[in-house]
Amino acid sequence: xxxxxxxxxxxxxxxxxxxxxxxxxxxxxxxxxxxxxxxxxxxxxxxxxxxxxxxxxxxxxxxxxxxxxxxxxxxxxxxxxxxxxxxxxxxxxxxxxxxxxxxxxxxxxxxxxxxxxxxxxxxxxxxxxxxxxxxxxxxxxxxxxxxxxxxxxxxxxxxxxxxxxxxxxxxxxxxxxxxxxxxxxxxxxxxxxxxxxxxxxxxxxxxxxxxxxxxxxxxxxxxxxxxxxxxxxxxxxxxxxxxxxxxxxxxxxxxxxxxxxxxxxxxxxxxxxxxxxxxxxxxxxxxxxxxxxxxxxxxxxxxxxxxxxxxxxxxxxxxxxxxxxxxxxxxxxxxxxxxxxxxxxxxxxxxxxxxxxxxxxxxxxxxxxxxxxxxxxxxxxxxxxxxxx
Amino acid sequence: xxxxxxxxxxxxxxxxxxxxxxxxxxxxxxxxxxxxxxxxxxxxxxxxxxxxxxxxxxxxxxxxxxxxxxxxxxxxxxxxxxxxxxxxxxxxxxxxxxxxxxxxxxxxxxxxxxxxxxxxxxxxxxxx
Numbered sequence: 001x002x003x004x005x006x007x008x009x010x011x012x013x014x015x016x017x018x019x020x021x022x023x024x025x026x027x028x029x030x031x032x033x034x035x036x037x038x039x040x041x042x043x044x045x046x047x048x049x050x051x052x053x054x055x056x057x058x059x060x061x062x063x064x065x066x067x068x069x070x071x072x073x074x075x076x077x078x079x080x081x082x083x084x085x086x087x088x089x090x091x092x093x094x095x096x097x098x099x100x101x102x103x104x105x106x107x108x109x110x111x112x113x114x115x116x117x118x119x120x121x122x123x124x125x126x127x128x129x130x131x132x133x134x135x136x137x138x139x140x141x142x143x144x145x146x147x148x149x150x151x152x153x154x155x156x157x158x159x160x161x162x163x164x165x166x167x168x169x170x171x172x173x174x175x176x177x178x179x180x181x182x183x184x185x186x187x188x189x190x191x192x193x194x195x196x197x198x199x200x201x202x203x204x205x206x207x208x209x210x211x212x213x214x215x216x217x218x219x220x221x222x223x224x225x226x227x228x229x230x231x232x233x234x235x236x237x238x239x240x241x242x243x244x245x246x247x248x249x250x251x252x253x254x255x256x257x258x259x260x261x262x263x264x265x266x267x268x269x270x271x272x273x274x275x276x277x278x279x280x281x282x283x284x285x286x287x288x289x290x291x292x293x294x295x296x297x298x299x300x301x302x303x304x305x306x307x308x309x310x311x312x313x314x315x316x317x318x319x320x321x322x323x324x325x326x327x328x329x330x331x332x333x334x335x336x337x338x339x340x341x342x343x344x345x346x347x348x349x350x351x352x353x354x355x356x357x358x359x360x361x362x363x364x365x366x367x368x369x370x371x372x373x374x375x376x377x378x379x380x381x382x383x384x385x386x387x388x389x
Numbered sequence: 390x391x392x393x394x395x396x397x398x399x400x401x402x403x404x405x406x407x408x409x410x411x412x413x414x415x416x417x418x419x420x421x422x423x424x425x426x427x428x429x430x431x432x433x434x435x436x437x438x439x440x441x442x443x444x445x446x447x448x449x450x451x452x453x454x455x456x457x458x459x460x461x462x463x464x465x466x467x468x469x470x471x472x473x474x475x476x477x478x479x480x481x482x483x484x485x486x487x488x489x490x491x492x493x494x495x496x497x498x499x500x501x502x503x504x505x506x507x508x509x510x511x512x513x514x515x516x517x
Binding site for chain 1: 395400403404406409420424425426427428429430431447448449450451452454455
């Protein structure tokens with residue numbers, strides 16, 4: 001049995017080319033980029049080169065628009081709190097879609113506790129944000145609207161350009177969490193009209209421990225991490241040069257190989273979806289066509305997701321689930337509830353995220369394992385056939 | 390070191406649960422949990438002279454929900470109902486070599502389902 005890892009949305013292996021590229025920044029070129037001696041300057045050059053590669057991936061105006069953070073969670077926190085605090089004179093209203101990552105929703109809830117107004121924007125059954133509703137809730141006081149480029153749990157790609165037009169007609173800034181989308185589909189922050197954009201290194205096959213926030217020239221932001229004044233005073237803390245250098249190289253490779261890789265993955269994804277949907281009472285979650293190339297997500301009636309995950313792992317196939325039992329809060333995924341699933345439906349979810357290691361040969365193995373898993377768990381389940389006393 | 394994941398015993402019972410199924414015309418039937426919360430368990434018992442001679446279960450739920458159901462049926466099988474009713478969540482969890490803290494409610498449910506089935510048996514017996 002060979003391992004088939006289909007949980008790339010949770011964590012990804014580092015690309016070996018990236019690893020080779022970045023290794024010297026842990027061993028020989030290990031300097032602190034803030035120092036002026038030659039070892040420090042080697043590290044500084046690596047950080048600046050990375051900035052420029054990341055700017056190219058998202059077609060940013062220039063490399064100075066890229067701020068490095070410890071990861072996407074910090075970048076999202078900085079985008080939300082940094083703009084809300086800095087632009088308080090213009091308004092105290094923030095908006096986010098109901099399917100945003102917790103690292104957007106929780107900082108907004110925190111702002112709400114501190115006197116801001118926080119409105120969540122509903123999505124339809126396929127996960128697309130309600131544009132009419134967005135138009136109606138935007139006001140001059142809406143200083144930040146945060147909508148993700150694509151959702152990590154259901155794969156749906158949002159109409160960012162239309163969202164941007166609406167946001168800028170009335171409100172101030174649009175923040176876009178592009179962690180799931182970057183490196184998978186082309187992103188052009190200028191054409192898309194994005195003010196702030198979050199990226200994660202690991203989601204590009206880079207090392208964990210680095211993220212970036214794109215900040216459009218002129219956007220007013222304040223630091224939420226105070227200290228030595230690195231990253232133009234907007235994010236203090238000595239740079240994680242290994243992860244940052246690796247992130248840049250990963251972004252460069254993703255930029256070059258994205259189209260080829262999508263063209264390779266889409267037929268595999270579609271075949272997988274087709275095969276799995278032959279299972280009785282199985283359903284695709286998310287949008288059928290406005291969907292990330294590497295993303296296939298489902299729900300199965302009468303069974304529970306953690307059991308699906310454990311059972312699939314017995315076939316050495318790693319998957320993810322939005323079930324309550326596998327979460328720390330014991331609540332089912334807020335994303336699945338937002339697309340209108342009932343609690344008992346949301347419990348039975350399975351998310352497959354493909355990657356560079358995935359091949360067409362995996363499809364029959366994965367669909368067979370899924371079918372056997374679903375059948376076995378349904379046999380155990382009192383939900384599939386009601387027994388009456 | 391903190392426990393990581395499920396014990397080997399939990400996984401054994403999850404992959405090959407004992408006493409799965411339905412008993413037609415059971416002497417006692419217990420059902421607990423709620424699909425909204427993601428756990429439903431039902432237990433069927435056959436009782437002869439107050440001894441549980443056969444027991445079966447069906448469970449909708451996570452790995453530990455399935456494993457605890459399997460374990461509680463093992464523990465109850467062949468026992469006198471007065472003994473079986475004393476089986477606690479702690480017994481179920483211990484026999485499985487422990488459960489992660491947030492999964493302890495699963496062992497609660499399994500013991501509850503058994504107790505419900507025994508209660509049902511006693512009620513039916515009284516009516517006779």
